Amino acid sequence: xxxxxxxxxxxxxxxxxxxxxxxxxxxxxxxxxxxxxxxxxxxxxxxxxxxxxxxxxxxxxxxxxxxxxxxxxxxxxxxxxxxxxxxxxxxxxxxxxxxxxxxxxxxxxxxxxxxxxxxxxxxxxxxxxxxxxxxxxxxxxxxxxxxxxxxxxxxxxxxxxxxxxxxxxxxxxxxxxxxxxxxxxxxxxxxxxxxxxxxxxxxxxxxxxxxxxxxxxxxxxxxxxxxxxxxxxxxxxxxxxxxxxxxxxxxxxxxxxxxxxxxxxxxxxxxxxxxxxxxxxxxxxxxxxxxxxxxxxxxxxxxxxxxxxxxxxxxxxxxxxxxxxxxxxxxxxxxxxxxxxxxxxxxxxxxxxxxxxxxxxxxxxxxxxxxxxxxxxxxxxxxxxxxxxxxxxxxxxxxxxxxxxxxxxxxx
Numbered sequence: 001x002x003x004x005x006x007x008x009x010x011x012x013x014x015x016x017x018x019x020x021x022x023x024x025x026x027x028x029x030x031x032x033x034x035x036x037x038x039x040x041x042x043x044x045x046x047x048x049x050x051x052x053x054x055x056x057x058x059x060x061x062x063x064x065x066x067x068x069x070x071x072x073x074x075x076x077x078x079x080x081x082x083x084x085x086x087x088x089x090x091x092x093x094x095x096x097x098x099x100x101x102x103x104x105x106x107x108x109x110x111x112x113x114x115x116x117x118x119x120x121x122x123x124x125x126x127x128x129x130x131x132x133x134x135x136x137x138x139x140x141x142x143x144x145x146x147x148x149x150x151x152x153x154x155x156x157x158x159x160x161x162x163x164x165x166x167x168x169x170x171x172x173x174x175x176x177x178x179x180x181x182x183x184x185x186x187x188x189x190x191x192x193x194x195x196x197x198x199x200x201x202x203x204x205x206x207x208x209x210x211x212x213x214x215x216x217x218x219x220x221x222x223x224x225x226x227x228x229x230x231x232x233x234x235x236x237x238x239x240x241x242x243x244x245x246x247x248x249x250x251x252x253x254x255x256x257x258x259x260x261x262x263x264x265x266x267x268x269x270x271x272x273x274x275x276x277x278x279x280x281x282x283x284x285x286x287x288x289x290x291x292x293x294x295x296x297x298x299x300x301x302x303x304x305x306x307x308x309x310x311x312x313x314x315x316x317x318x319x320x321x322x323x324x325x326x327x328x329x330x331x332x333x334x335x336x337x338x339x340x341x342x343x344x345x346x347x348x349x350x351x352x353x354x355x356x357x358x359x360x361x362x363x364x365x366x367x368x369x370x371x372x373x374x375x376x377x378x379x380x381x382x383x384x385x386x387x388x389x390x391x392x393x394x395x396x397x398x399x400x401x402x403x404x405x406x407x408x409x410x411x412x
Contacts, residue, residue, distance in 0.1 A: 004036045004412060007102070007109040007125075009116050012070065013063035013082055014046035018298070018305030019205070023133065023185065023333045024112055025074040025302075030186045030399030032076060039095060039102055040071060041109075043083040043123065044116045051300040060084055064092060070302060074188075085121045100124075108412060111156065114138060119155035129410070130156040133185070135163035135330055136173065136222065136322045140215045143174045153177070158410060165329030165351045173326045181409035185333040186399035192340035194310035202237075202346075202375070203308065204317035205247040205295055205334060208281070215322075222322050227281065229318035229348060233368045236316070237289030240375040244316050246285070247293035247308065309337055314344040314378055314389075316371065327351030336397045342390035344382075346374040356396060361388025 008028040012020050024040065032038040047056040048063040064082060071080045078094030081102075091099050100123060103109060109125045111118055113133045130153065132138060141149035153159070153176055164182045167175030206226055213224035230246075237244040285292065298304045309315075315338040323330040329351040338345050339362065349364035358364045363374035378385045395401070 004107040004407070005039075005102070005105060006031050006036050007039050007041050007106045009041050009043065009109055009111045009118075011042060011044050011046065011113070011115045012040075013042050013048050013060070013067055014044050014115075016049055016051050016063065016066045017296075017300065018302045019334060021070050021074075021302040022305070022337060025070060025076070026186050026188050026191075026399060027110070027112065027131075027403075029074045029076055029188060030403050032079075033188070033399060034403050038076065038079060039099070039106075040067075040076060040080040041083075041099060041103065042067070042081075042116075043085050043121050045085040045121045047086045054296075058087065060092060067093065073302070074191075108407075108410070110160075114152065114156075117152060119151050127158065128156045129158045129160055129180075130176070132159065132161040132163065132176070133333070135161045135166060136326065136328050137213060137215050137224075139163075139166065139173050139176055140217055140222075142176055144216075160406065160410075163323070163328035163330050164355045165327055170351055170354050171327045171329060173328055180411075181406055182329070183402055183406050183409075184331050184397060185336045186402040187336050187340040187393055187397045189340055189394060189398050191306070192310070192337060192342075192393075194341045197313045197343065198311045200313055201243055201245050201291075202314045202316045203245045203247065203293075203312040204315050205299070205305070205308070206317065207295075208246075208248045217326065222325055224320055224322060226318055226320055228321055229324065231281070231284065233318060233348075233371055234284050234288040234290075236368050236371050236375070238287070239368070240289075240372045242375055242379065243289050243291055245291045245293050245312075247295040247298055249295050306337075309334075309343065310341045312338070312343055313382075314338065314346065314385075316346045316375065318348040319350045323350040324348055327354075329355060331356065336393065339389045339393040340397065342386045344378045344385040344389045346371055346378070357392060361385050361390075361392050 010024040012024050028038050028040045048060050050057045050062040067080055081091055081093045081095040081099035084090045104124045108127050108129055110129045110131045112131050114130045142153050159176045159179045160181045160183055165171035166173045167179055209227045210225045214221045298308050315335055331352040335345045335347055344361050346363045349366055353364040365371040
């Protein structure tokens, strides 16, 4: 394969959290490892987020330091540039002076998650690819003729989706025009090398409640917030006889109460109170056998997030109704990382079981009973399922497998 010039267009400065860093940089560094000339570029008009202050700011100081740190750690070095599109439009970072010309000459520019409004904040380029890491909403809005969505999609030359069933008989979802490839999250296997788990607990990381992004499908709402799906399996940990820890965005607990509880805590990850959580949901989680960890605290840097996953026995989680109901075939980037670490995954089926091997190391469930059976199967022969999880990641998610196939599908 010839050496290509590839730009990865992302939003790590606007959302400087671990999941975003792993998603973007396993793509960018993955392309670089495959021998291509890669530049990470951020040109979104979203204001930067300063995680040290927990708010958006009109100052790029934190953003630039963060981008420099994470790109270096992932092996990209100084191959990045940041445009202050929310302000004076100035280019910053190590490749600031050459970024525009570099983008104009690039063979491919991947707009990760379609999160950059290239029709507004874009630039001249030869081939812009919409990399749909979080599908369904954009497909349905485009099909309904939503003007903003149509304009956004039409600003791209090609479309790639993580919805591996979209545009096939396995899902009724309408594909976007110029859909060239279906793919899944690439992982850098060596960054997930880990020994045996140090904690005897299944975990997962994610937001509890996110409102405002529901869409209509066949006359019914498809809900964005994952808490709706968690509530369907709220009693699985208790019924399976295995506590599960959810690292989530429940807000900071009352400081005095947290200090009191910390003196009795047996695990430093655990939160004993979270007053911002809907109290009924809090009660259901506790009664269902869940415990809670501070998701934002472990997500402000990619490496504590990695260590949290690697310390876990496995993952038990759900997917958004967005992906479950229409069987999009989407698979979580985070769950791919659990597999790469050799941690078995039990997750709600979005139709990914049509394309990925399940039943050993990776389990898809539709019902609470199936989830309980999967947890019991893993506990019955943990080493076998841990090895299988790692092998699935190696065969199906490894960057050196996923990314060359993507480029081939794009005819690059």
